[in-house]
Ligand SMILES: Nc1ncnc2c1ncn2[C@@H]1O[C@H](COP(=O)(O)OP(=O)(O)OP(=O)(O)O)[C@@H](O)[C@H]1O
Ligand SMILES: O=P(O)(O)OC[C@H]1O[C@H](OP(=O)(O)OP(=O)(O)O)[C@H](O)[C@@H]1O
């Protein structure tokens with residue numbers, strides 16, 4: 001089952017608004033008022049049939065990085081598919097827009113769909129770069145303008161989140177598991193759901209967010225909270241101590257086994273039974289009885305060395321007596337490098353002393369305000385963590401809370417449009433363009449090239465002049481070994497034109513696409529910028545248009 005097959009669910013937030021299911025919050029009124037007031041003014045001024053081209057792109061990569069993962073496309077397509085103002089939307093607009101708006105405009109809005117729009121996009125999950133439009137829309141000016149804010153909100157956070165997650169994955173390495181624990185800290189419920197979805201896209205292995213698991217078919221995982229441990233203060237509180245032996249089926253007293261192991265472990269781990277917490281022991285025994293095949297315990301409630309590891313090992317050995325293998329521990333405070341090494345050492349000692357080799361392989365989960373830098377630092381120090389649980393800094397994108405995707409008109413009725421700015425970075429790339437990625441013989445992406453849509457695509461083995469869009473002296477000849485045309489038509493004549501990948505396939509695409517990037521573009525400190533260029537033809541076109549549009553000042 002994937003998210004497209006899920007129908008209505010809790011709270012009615014995700015509703016079937018059309019042929020495809022989408023978060024019910026995503027609807028035509030989820031926009032800025034100015035889109036609708038502009039639509040009226042366009043309509044009044046007879047621009048209803050003007051044909052526009054808009055580019056959706058960002059100007060800077062997030063997190064001081066040199067790449068961005070494009071995500072959110074499927075949601076944009078669902079939005080186009082279901083775009084329609086309901087009667088209550090129209091009634092609301094009638095009350096809300098300034099007085100004097102002609103009735104025919106509301107009739108026009110009531111019949112408006114996105115069926116005349118064509119949407120081109122880069123594949124979801126692909127690495128993308130500044131100024132190369134990730135989505136390009138063609139169609140009647142009014143409708144394409146009306147889509148701006150909603151498309152931006154669907155792409156900006158999704159891409160930021162997928163990029164953040166991909167960066168965590170890069171620093172953690174491919175063998176460490178990464179779990180998203182951020183729902184409690186996310187920017188509201190919808191932010192939490194998007195965070196879970198797009199952190200999975202970016203390379204996380206699962207989420208603690210149960211609704212995200214249901215909606216997006218993401219693996220849901222988790223341990224338990226400190227409250228579970230602190231809810232017990234003595235073994236006397238245990239209402240049951242019995243657990244069925246996995247093989248024999250005979251009921252045995254798990255607490256008794258654990259207490260016996262505590263005595264034996266005392267020498268091995270150099271901890272006295274008196275100094276360890278009895279309440280913690282009781283909590284772990286009861287948790288093990290509830291989940292004998294999935295026993296994973298939080299060990300830092302009182303003291304990792306003097307209590308948590310000791311009690312965990314006793315309960316895990318007790319479970320072993322009854323034929324079960326515990327899974328591992330979670331550490332949620334203190335020096336995670338030191339404590340994870342200490343835990344691994346303790347497990348190795350127990351494995352040897354009690355002849356339980358699987359103890360060497362127990363999973364060590366670490367959490368507590370982890371970010372990219374913490375993981376890098378832990379890697380430098382050396383640690384034995386198998387899995388990071390990451391919440392706050394992942395979902396809030398601590399290092400950069402927004403991706404600055406923008407949506408700019410680049411052509412109207414076949415005439416290119418340019419937005420000038422004192423800040424060269426902000427000058428838009430005019431006209432309807434195509435984008436190509438040129439690869440070297442070793443399979444690495446060399447440069448992204450924008451051309452006018454009337455130009456022939458670059459050809460393999462043929463020299464192409466690639467120019468910096470604004471700095472005249474910066475140019476290079478590139479002989480590509482492979483040329484990738486970046487845009488596909490995803491939406492045309494009211495239909496989705498591509499077979500949409502599953503979330504799993506988009507997640508795989510992220511890793512495949514990242515592999516095409518040279519390591520120096522991906523390193524965390526001072527990465528090399530990836531080159532984005534324009535053809536000679538487009539360069540001259542931009543600069544001619546710039547001169548035509550820039551007013552000539554007068555000095556007096
Ligand atoms: N070895 C390490 N190297 C670098 N950073 C670490 C290391 N171990 C833990 N950290 C980070 O240091 C910070 C410690 O934060 P803080 O001082 O609030 O936690 P704590 O005191 O261990 O926890 P608590 O207050 O819940 O007992 C966390 O962000 C954690 O991820
Ligand atoms: O630290 P994060 O990356 O956000 O990961 C999620 C955190 O949420 C939980 O506890 P919570 O923070 O609610 O309480 P605690 O810090 O006091 O354990 C968990 O124990 C983690 O610490």
Ligand SMILES: O=C(O)c1cccnc1
Pocket residue numbers: 181182208221222223224225330367389391
């Ligand atoms: O399952 C966990 O361990 C978990 C879930 C959410 C937040 N912190 C931890």
Ligand SMILES: [Mg+2]
Pocket residue numbers: 368369
């Ligand atoms: Mg915390």
